[in-house]
Amino acid sequence: MIVRVLGSAAGGGVPQWNCACPNCAAARRGEQPRRSQSSLAVSADGDRWVLLNVSPDIAGQIEEYPPLQPRGIRGTPIAGMLLTDANVDHLGGLATLRQGGEHHFTLRSSGVVRDIATAQAAFAPFASAPHRWLAADEGLLPGSDDDPVGDELSVRAIPVPGLTPGYAGRIAVRGAVTAYAIRSAGGRTLLFAPVFSAVDITLAAEIRAADIAFIDGSFFSEGEMIETGAGDKRATSLGHAPLGGAGGTLAAIGTDHARCFVTHVNNTNPILDPGSAAAAILAQYNVEVAADGLTLEV
Ligand SMILES: [Zn+2]
Numbered sequence: 241m242i243v244r245v246l247g248s249a250a251g252g253g254v255p256q257w258n259c260a261c262p263n264c265a266a267a268r269r270g271e272q273p274r275r276s277q278s279s280l281a282v283s284a285d286g287d288r289w290v291l292l293n294v295s296p297d298i299a300g301q302i303e304e305y306p307p308l309q310p311r312g313i314r315g316t317p318i319a320g321m322l323l324t325d326a327n328v329d330h331l332g333g334l335a336t337l338r339q340g341g342e343h344h345f346t347l348r349s350s351g352v353v354r355d356i357a358t359a360q361a362a363f364a365p366f367a368s369a370p371h372r373w374l375a376a377d378e379g380l381l382p383g384s385d386d387d388p389v390g391d392e393l394s395v396r397a398i399p400v401p402g403l404t405p406g407y408a409g410r411i412a413v414r415g416a417v418t419a420y421a422i423r424s425a426g427g428r429t430l431l432f433a434p435v436f437s438a439v440d441i442t443l444a445a446e447i448r449a450a451d452i453a454f455i456d457g458s459f460f461s462e463g464e465m466i467e468t469g470a471g472d473k474r475a476t477s478l479g480h481a482p483l484g485g486a487g488g489t490l491a492a493i494g495t496d497h498a499r500c501f502v503t504h505v506n507n508t509n510p511i512l513d514p515g516s517a518a519a520a521i522l523a524q525y526n527v528e529v530a531a532d533g534l535t536l537e538v
């Protein structure tokens with residue numbers, strides 16, 4: 241299974257257009273890598289691809305990676321998408337992919353996410369022909385050649401603690417956020433969990449069981465947005481568990497896991513500065529920061 245990190249940042253990216261926080265300023269000076277908004281592309285064979293979330297940066301991300309580019313005068317090797325939630329930075333790229341012509345995408349998300357997203361005019365067309373938007377609420381999804389992941393990969397949907405997006409009221413409801421475990425024919429497992437408001441027992445076990453995991457690295461601390469002057473919201477009020485602290489994600493997952501990356505990293509997060517104390521703590525937990533363009537064979 242091939243895994244490509246299309247983007248590794250939370251909403252806004254790094255640098256964010258209206259932000260001059262230390263990380264955004266460092267990225268503008270070329271002292272930190274630039275990061276687009278988070279998404280993965282996954283393929284069993286390098287031929288057919290599924291996107292795990294579709295960020296508003298999708299057009300540029302396709303241009304950065306030839307395997308996702310058209311192979312004929314019109315067309316795409318992207319068969320469909322798995323969506324974790326209905327935040328605009330996780331599905332806003334659908335508005336770009338609307339020029340698919342006769343190509344049909346198969347999308348999967350929870351029923352809650354489908355209902356929220358398709359109430360928006362920009363996303364509603366993806367729930368009707370030629371596209372399909374299927375519910376994926378829990379458990380093993382029926383793999384078939386007609387499914388976005390094809391029949392060589394199998395997918396489990398894992399409900400995780402989380403909130404609906406701001407435009408839908410930030411409500412804690414089952415199905416608001418889903419993680420996906422994707423298993424290759426060779427039995428290797430990728431976990432994609434870029435959003436969660438807490439690490440429950442199920443999620444902790446999934447992170448430990450995965451051969452490679454991408455987890456929510458939005459914020460290092462609960463009050464980070466306030467302390468950096470970037471906003472007035474706390475991490476958990478935005479639906480993201482902070483990494484650090486006694487109740488944070490790192491303490492919950494421990495060090496007994498295989499390769500683990502944080503993704504969906506907000507530009508206020510001090511882990512983006514490799515010299516920071518927060519980056520050192522992340523390393524103590526054997527967790528890496530995902531980078532745009534990273535391509536892995538799992
Ligand atoms: Zn986001």
Ligand SMILES: [Zn+2]
Pocket residue numbers: 255256259260261262263264265507508
């Ligand atoms: Zn910033």
